[in-house]
Amino acid sequence: MTSGKVLIIGGGPSGLESARCVAELGGEVVLIEKRERLGGTPDRESYAKLTHHWRDASEAMAEMAESVTGNKKIEVKYSAEVKSISGEAGSFQVQIEAGGIAESIEAGAVIVATGFQHFDPGRATQYYNYYSFPDVITLTDLEKMLKENKVVRPSNGETPKKIAFIQCVGSRDRQIGNEYCSKVCCGIAGKQAIELREQIPDSKVMIFYIDMRMYGYWENEIYWPAQEKYKVNFVKGVISEVLKKGDKLLIRGEDTTMSRPMEVTMDLVVLSVGMEPSAGTRAVAQLMGIQQNKYGFIESGGAGGLDPVATSRPGIFVAGAASGPSDLDDSIAQAGLAAARSLASIRKVMA
């Protein structure tokens, strides 16, 4: 039976924005979220200043969540997962389990917004010793400390004065299996470097990189100010290993534009970990029989290549980082498109 409802899987930035847009366009939504609260990874990982104009991302997410939970056209189901799906565009039957109770939902279209997970730095081929040295941390670890305005060396609680970011950890690496660029790590490292210089004005902050990839607003809102205003230092040449030297960390690499080896001590080393498809993205893609790319992200683009929210199965759409690394801006933009396309696909069947 044809249904006018749109089922949205995932209550992160893309899921919330899709839900809001479908409702605003006059459609009805069932949004299912695996956790007990909305907001997705920005909320779970306590992202701070990760939006345009440095607004606190979890704050912005809370605002989005509120606009969804307060909307009569949107039904939100927490602690919920998809179990199976059958049918076709216009009339899908989806079995879910919400709070341990099985349910069946009729939906005309589905938007998959199941997001990403951070790369596990233990899998890096270089010896970064994330699990051995407490002062080797990731962007997400640092984000939490920055949010509380209390950045310390985990080993001794002291304020770090020399901090190095290592870019492309888990990204652009064939051996790891992630040949893609995670897109956001350059911007986030730049942003965190600025915050470090604000919170610890007498710190030296250095970013070691292969290429700085600061697309969109990252370039003029982060990269240039990071260097020109906040005096963050960028060095081309990624670090090969992190060793211990007394109670400091010794980073070893090549300073490529000087063409010289480099061994410098640091108080804190931040690994700019990339994005991988979340377990939810992998599971949902399998279960729905939609095509994944070699990295496990949901293949999008459609037959013509210019349909960034289309999946291989008509009536099922994808938004945000489930289809590949994506920042908040891009995820939100895709969500709006997915909302429009899902409603259009239902109306086509109904007509």
Next chain:
Amino acid sequence: MAAKFEKVKSVEKEHAIVDGVDISGDWNRMFEQRVITEYTPELIEKVADIPGAESFANCYQCAKCIPVCPVDIVGNYGPRKLYRYAQTGMDLTEAPELWLCTTCKNCLRVCPKEVDMIKIMPAAREQAILAGKFVPAELQQAFENTAKTGNPLGQPQRKRDAWIQNAGVTIPIIKDLARPVDVLWYVGSYPSYHPRGIDAASAAARIFSALGIDFAILGREEKDDADSQRLAGEKGLFEMMAESNIATFNNYEWKEMVVTGPHELNAFKNEYPKYGFNRPVSHYTTFLARYLDQLKPLLKHEVNVKITYHDPCYLGRHNGEYEAPRKLLEAIPGVELVEMQRNRENGYCCGGGGGGMWMDSFTAKHTKMRLSEKRAMEAASTGANVLAVACPFEVSRFEDAVKSTGNEHVTVNDILELLDRSMRGEQ
């Protein structure tokens, strides 16, 4: 032609001498530590904290400046490298690198971050001078000469107008005329004292006279503009000279000023206004190009030469005049004008700007060849037999350079001399 000169590898010492014994070998490079053991952002900030030098910290290493830096072509140097050197331990205010920039402005022309060496270098050099750090001795001498005698050559002030006796035409001194003139011609130090400069000045006087221009010079009252001293870090000296010159300029009535040299043009047009001097100033090429219709009938004699013209940095890039010199050269009957590979906006520096004029021995220690030699070779490679110039620093520089590079067949002439030759025939 240029191929026989390899670029210098700065980390290798030519000779290693220990206790008087030459132990040179392939391993000389080991004398400089290879491993970087510390980054020193504070040394970038040390420069960027100097007023005027702020943009030093903005380099993002795109390296667009390096292929257009005239010094890198003969050495291992360039704006983006200075940033890295500072980041890896070099204190620019104490390093030889501080004195290699000629302020030619080609880096700023291409820099996407607008890192402005034209402001950074004078500011950092001034800091070094004030702090009593190393200053090349020859430069120090030029500063002292300027302060003592009013010109960097150290020539006596009373002889500044001695040259006018042999110019073959009457050259009025404005003080003696005791009446307003149309044109105040600021001759400049090199055209007043240097033999080859005097040749150009005398030619200018003859051309002005032939054109019937109502002009006068300041004579013994004229003092060096000191713009290159300013760029070399002596702002105090520059201010002293500027105040003195402005007072002299204001003592007389004249409609416009013409200068022989691009450095003087830059001083009076762009710097002296900061000290209250705001009068019309032109370089002689711009000025004479205005008189082209009257000038052409005077150019009666064919000058059968193949000329290539060298754009002075301070006439071209700094002040935007590329066409007037070429128009003048093209007006000379018999002349064939050919261009060097690097011309106009991308003209290659002769090495004389920013105080380079007075640091040749110092610069030679840090480069594989002189900038003027590189340029002389480029000029010769066009097949030209005359290298035409429009800056009083250049004649002597290039005359040395054509000799040292085995290109004696190339004659170096100021445009004034070539116009004069066409006017009067071979003398």
